[in-house]
Amino acid sequence: xxxxxxxxxxxxxxxxxxxxxxxxxxxxxxxTNLQNTIDFEExxxxxxxxxxxxxxxxxxxxxxx
Numbered sequence: 001x002x003x004x005x006x007x008x009x010x011x012x013x014x015x016x017x018x019x020x021x022x023x024x025x026x027x028x029x030x031x032t033n034l035q036n037t038i039d040f041e042e043x044x045x046x047x048x049x050x051x052x053x054x055x056x057x058x059x060x061x062x063x064x065x
Contacts, residue, residue, distance in 0.1 A: 027063060034060040 021029065038056050041048030 031060065031063050034063065 034056050038053055038060065041053050041056075047053075
């Protein structure tokens with residue numbers, strides 16, 4: 001099984017930088033978090049929560065446009 005947070009053994013969110021993020025950084029952070037969540041759900045036994053994966057995939061498609 002793939003590690004969800006590979007660089008952080010305590011599973012805490014590590015922000016890109018301290019302070020405010022630019023629009024581009026926010027978009028990249030959202031895209032990364034959505035993709036990681038989708039990958040983690042798909043790696044679960046039985047394929048994870050299919051409804052959640054579908055919702056997150058729609059949001060990811062909107063972000064990528």
